[in-house]
Structure formats: structure tokens, C-alpha cells
Amino acid sequence: MLLGCIGDDFTGSSDLANTLAKGGMRVVQYCGVPHGPCDPQVEAGVVALKSRTIPVADAVAKSLQALDWLVAEGCRQFLFKYCSTFDSTPDGNIGPVIDALMHRLGAAATIVCPAFPATGRSIYQGHLFVKDRLLSESGMENHPLTPMTDADLRRWLAPQTRQGVGHVAAETVFSGAEAIRAGIAREAEAGRPVVVVDAIRDEDLLAIGAAVRDLALVTGGSGIALGLPANFLDRETLAGRKTAWCGDGGLAAILSGSCSTMTRAQVERYRADHPALEIDADRLLAGDETPAEVADWAASAASKAAPLIYSSADPERVKAAQQRHGKERVAAAVEGFFAETARLLTEAGVTRLVVAGGETSGAVVEGLGLEALQIGPEIAPGVPALKASDRPLWLTLKSGNFGTETFFAEALAVLKRRPE
Numbered sequence: 001m002l003l004g005c006i007g008d009d010f011t012g013s014s015d016l017a018n019t020l021a022k023g024g025m026r027v028v029q030y031c032g033v034p035h036g037p038c039d040p041q042v043e044a045g046v047v048a049l050k051s052r053t054i055p056v057a058d059a060v061a062k063s064l065q066a067l068d069w070l071v072a073e074g075c076r077q078f079l080f081k082y083c084s085t086f087d088s089t090p091d092g093n094i095g096p097v098i099d100a101l102m103h104r105l106g107a108a109a110t111i112v113c114p115a116f117p118a119t120g121r122s123i124y125q126g127h128l129f130v131k132d133r134l135l136s137e138s139g140m141e142n143h144p145l146t147p148m149t150d151a152d153l154r155r156w157l158a159p160q161t162r163q164g165v166g167h168v169a170a171e172t173v174f175s176g177a178e179a180i181r182a183g184i185a186r187e188a189e190a191g192r193p194v195v196v197v198d199a200i201r202d203e204d205l206l207a208i209g210a211a212v213r214d215l216a217l218v219t220g221g222s223g224i225a226l227g228l229p230a231n232f233l234d235r236e237t238l239a240g241r242k243t244a245w246c247g248d249g250g251l252a253a254i255l256s257g258s259c260s261t262m263t264r265a266q267v268e269r270y271r272a273d274h275p276a277l278e279i280d281a282d283r284l285l286a287g288d289e290t291p292a293e294v295a296d297w298a299a300s301a302a303s304k305a306a307p308l309i310y311s312s313a314d315p316e317r318v319k320a321a322q323q324r325h326g327k328e329r330v331a332a333a334v335e336g337f338f339a340e341t342a343r344l345l346t347e348a349g350v351t352r353l354v355v356a357g358g359e360t361s362g363a364v365v366e367g368l369g370l371e372a373l374q375i376g377p378e379i380a381p382g383v384p385a386l387k388a389s390d391r392p393l394w395l396t397l398k399s400g401n402f403g404t405e406t407f408f409a410e411a412l413a414v415l416k417r418r419p420e
């Protein structure tokens, strides 16, 4: 293995694996830290953790465990992948995990670059934008678990890390890899080794990729992986690689626990002409809605059309439920519900699953006990089709804000696509 990656959630990890696979690397997404050695064919391993919103000490411990496994697999460089909207709170977990990984690797500097231009995430003068909005006005300020109320990445990161936060601005990035490398070194020498790097276009990310060739640790969104494969393998080899894919036309279901703006639009669109069932947080916590009943309904609906089961709700309803029951309690109940429902659905013969939401996907994949995922074709920017390595299950894990309104139908079609 050449490049060892640690993803702080499951959708984000498949997003990263998608970029590396499109870049020509042989990639596998591991669900948690594997117990044994990897297949020797694998060039980039993505260890997906559900560590974005767990307590800081647990996130650090899990990330170090993943790092140790990747080191043992022989990786030459490591990538910590977090969300392109930098999902975190003033307490962490991004900063503490970066500190711990740098310390374990003896790294003198690293970069922080969540830019992902294909989905409208860009960084300019240290500020993160989602399309033409500052992050803090993009809808992410209402996220149920990690409300992002400040777009200045330097200011958001500072209380999370024990190290100085530096910055390499766009004008340096536009000057190319050498200038970026010198900029990072200058910041590290000045006592600011955790360096936010501006990036607006894919070509910026390619230049940054070349600039970080010798850093032991790189951190960012999936965009930062655009320029990394060429540091390990020659461009001709990478360009010649094709992803083999054979989908499945079996029973399907859609599970959506994401409350993000785009997912709510996708839910509205799909439920207009498909079977759909809304899960209400109050009813769930009162025990009035159970996975067994919902899975029964969905399994019978699935013979006609893929049913949608969703808890996706607008910010007012989310806030009201959190005030009544507590943020952690609601999240645990909803995630536990989706995990168990997914398990029952696969037992009932469902072989295609579309899951929306990072935490939701983590809960579902852990609930199903999946070990590893093969990466298939891209359904939408940042969202690949996936195949479970140990059973007949085809799935996709959609990040909250990714895809267009018709994503669910598009995903179902790709999951059943056969070779031509």
C-alpha cells in the first residue's frame, strides 16, 4: 500500500475513494480498522471511521489505531479526510486528530485544505465558501450535530489544535507547486505548522498535491487527493486503469437520515411518485415506530418500487426534537433505527441500498457489519457506487449535500448497471 487514508465518516471516505479510483489508483474502502493485512494489490487504503462527532479522545484513539494499521501496511504517506464543509465543533475533532497524527508520525508540518471545487467548495483568503455563499451562510450553520457558524477556517481551527495555524494564500497557490512548498515551510518555521491552503480550482489542488509530495501527513477534503496519485505512479499507468463494475437488479430501498438542504430536496422529489415513509423523532423515541414494522412495510413495497424511509426534517423540527430529547439522544435513536432497519431489509432480500447522510451511513454500515467496499462508477460528484466485498450487496453512501434533486433515482439505476 502506498497511500494510507483515514476518513472521519463513511460518506466522506467513499468520496475520497472515488477521487483516488478516478485518478487511477487501486483503492479499497475499509469499514473500520481491518484485523488482518490487506490484499497486496491495494495501492490506496481508505479506513472509514465514524469519528466525526464522537468524543475527542475516542476520535483520536480510533484515528491512531487506523494510522498504525496503515503504517504496518507499508504506506509512504497518510491522508486525513474530513468534510469539505469542515464539519466540527470548537472542541474538535479535526484539530485534535491532526495533532495526534502529526505527533505519531513526527511530522513538522501539514496542510488543511477541504476545497472541493466540483461541488462548489472553495477556499479563498482562509475562508471556506459553498458556491457563492460563505460556509456560515450556506445552510451548514443549521447542521444538527456540527453547526458551522464561522467560515474563517483559521479561526475555526485555532481552538481545536495545540499548534499554530498558518495560511498559504491564493496568490502563492497560483504561483505553483514550488511556491506552495516554500509557503508551507515558511509557516512551519514561524511556528504555524498546521497550514490552511487556499484552493479555488482543480488546478490549484493539482499544484498543492505536487507541493505536498514529501509531507508525511496531508489533511483535507477529497479534492486534495486529485494531485496525489501522480506522486506515486506514472501518469500513463494511472490513465490506463478502468473500474470494473457489475451491478444488480434486485430489491432496493433508500434510507435517509440527512437533514441537509440538498437531501431534503431529494426526499421531496422522490416521494412525489414513489412509496415513502417519514420517521418522526418523537414517535421513534416513544417506541411508537419500530424497525421491524417499518422494514415489513418497506420489504413489501419494494416488490413494486424502491421505498424511501426518511427522518430528514427541516432545521426547526430538528431543533425542537433536540430541545425535547437532547441532541445525542435523538441522533442515537435515529441512527440506531436506520442501522437495524437496514439489517432487517437485507435479511428480507434487499440487495441495493441508497443511504443519505454521513452519520446515518456510518450507522448503517456498522449495523450491517460490512468489512470492506469496492469502488464502482461515480453517480454524482463525490458519490460512487459501492459493492460490499463479502456479500451480494450494492450500495451508495451519499453525503448530505451532494447530488442533484434526482439523485435517488439515478443511484438506483447505477447500482443495477451491468457491463455493456
Ligand SMILES: Nc1ncnc2c1ncn2[C@@H]1O[C@H](COP(=O)(O)OP(=O)(O)O)[C@@H](O)[C@H]1O
Binding pocket: 144, 145, 257, 258, 259, 260, 263, 280, 281, 311, 312, 313, 317, 318, 321, 322, 330, 331, 332, 334, 335, 356, 357, 358, 359, 360, 361, 398, 399, 400, 401
Ligand atoms: N428528524 C430528526 N430530528 C433530529 N435529528 C435528526 C433527525 N433526522 C436525522 N437526525 C440526525 O441528524 C444527523 C444527520 O447527520 P448525517 O447523517 O451525517 O447527515 P449529513 O450527511 O447531512 O450531515 C444524524 O445524526 C441523524 O441521526
Ligand SMILES: O=C(O)[C@@H](O)C(=O)COP(=O)(O)O
Binding pocket: 009, 011, 012, 013, 015, 016, 082, 083, 084, 085, 116, 221, 222, 357, 358, 359, 382, 398, 399, 400, 401
Ligand atoms: O467532503 C465532503 O463534503 C464529503 O465527503 C463528506 O465528508 C460529507 O459528509 P456528510 O455531509 O456528513 O455526509
